[in-house]
Amino acid sequence: MGDYKIQLLGKVIIHGDIEVKTGLMIGGISSSLKIGGVDISVITDPWGKPYIPGSSLKGKMRTLIEKKEGLPINAAMTEKEQPWRHQCQTPEDYQKCSVCKVWGIIGGGDFKIPVLTRLIVRDTYLDEESITKEMKANLELDFTETKMETAIDRVKGQATGPRTTERVPAGACFKDCELIYSLFYSSDLEDLKKVFEALELLEHDYLGGSGTRGYGKVVFKNLRVYCNTVSDYESGQLNLSPVNGDLKTPSEVIKNFEEIKKKIKEKIASCLPAS
Numbered sequence: 561m562g563d564y565k566i567q568l569l570g571k572v573i574i575h576g577d578i579e580v581k582t583g584l585m586i587g588g589i590s591s592s593l594k595i596g597g598v599d600i601s602v603i604t605d606p607w608g609k610p611y612i613p614g615s616s617l618k619g620k621m622r623t624l625i626e627k628k629e630g631l632p633i634n635a636a637m638t639e640k641e642q643p644w645r646h647q648c649q650t651p652e653d654y655q656k657c658s659v660c661k662v663w664g665i666i667g668g669g670d671f672k673i674p675v676l677t678r679l680i681v682r683d684t685y686l687d688e689e690s691i692t693k694e695m696k697a698n699l700e701l702d703f704t705e706t707k708m709e710t711a712i713d714r715v716k717g718q719a720t721g722p723r724t725t726e727r728v729p730a731g732a733c734f735k736d737c738e739l740i741y742s743l744f745y746s747s748d749l750e751d752l753k754k755v756f757e758a759l760e761l762l763e764h765d766y767l768g769g770s771g772t773r774g775y776g777k778v779v780f781k782n783l784r785v786y787c788n789t790v791s792d793y794e795s796g797q798l799n800l801s802p803v804n805g806d807l808k809t810p811s812e813v814i815k816n817f818e819e820i821k822k823k824i825k826e827k828i829a830s831c832l833p834a835s
């Protein structure tokens with residue numbers, strides 16, 4: 561690999577809340593180890609509260625944007641699997657592919673060019689206060705509801721089950737989700753739009769399991785978008801004022817993306833490190 565330099569220009573920090581509109585099931589352990597006797601339980605943090613793993617959110621966003629862009633589905637985790645996701649196969653394709661640049665690629669070492677993942681998605685934790693007293697009175701477990709379902713074996717036409725699924729109830733809110741987007745090249749700013757597009761698409765899709773059966777509708781709200789330049793990091797002046805003003809939802813951000821992009825661009829340009 562030849563000599564190259566990677567120059568960080570700044571980081572765009574996206575904070576927001578994720579509100580659950582229909583029962584959410586992101587799977588944890590499937591056993592009777594958990595109390596409550598559920599067959600399929602939600603993933604919980606060490607304090608027993610449900611959370612949304614960053615990997616689930618990031619993966620779902622990627623899947624949706626891959627389809628929206630019509631990218632070739634050509635990669636699998638193992639050689640035995642059918643391809644189920646997209647990954648550019650050559651450095652030439654990669655250089656032109658927003659999705660692989662933003663969401664990253666696995667094992668890009670063969671490309672002999674810097675392969676940087678722009679987007680980091682953190683785990684998001686449940687806001688306990690969003691589970692109100694009234695909701696609690698109707699919940700079977702501390703933070704979740706249980707739903708009895710009968711699965712149908714389509715070949716035999718027989719019911720298998722019933723099984724009990726644990727869900728985060730509608731109305732719950734996961735607070736302060738954090739997405740971090742690193743800017744290395746000026747073109748990365750254009751690709752940032754894909755992140756908000758993926759959030760828009762997710763609002764019209766689902767998070768977690770059983771989405772085609774009504775589970776997992778979520779909305780993103782209270783978005784705060786910050787831009788920290790390299791000199792902001794040098795002076796500790798971080799997340800000072802949002803660049804998105806009153807534009808609090810993914811579609812509002814998209815509608816005004818050019819304006820937001822301009823603000824970030826100016827901020828970056830004003831403190832580019834001397835090269």
Ligand SMILES: [Zn+2]
Nearest residue numbers: 647648657660
């Ligand atoms: Zn690609």
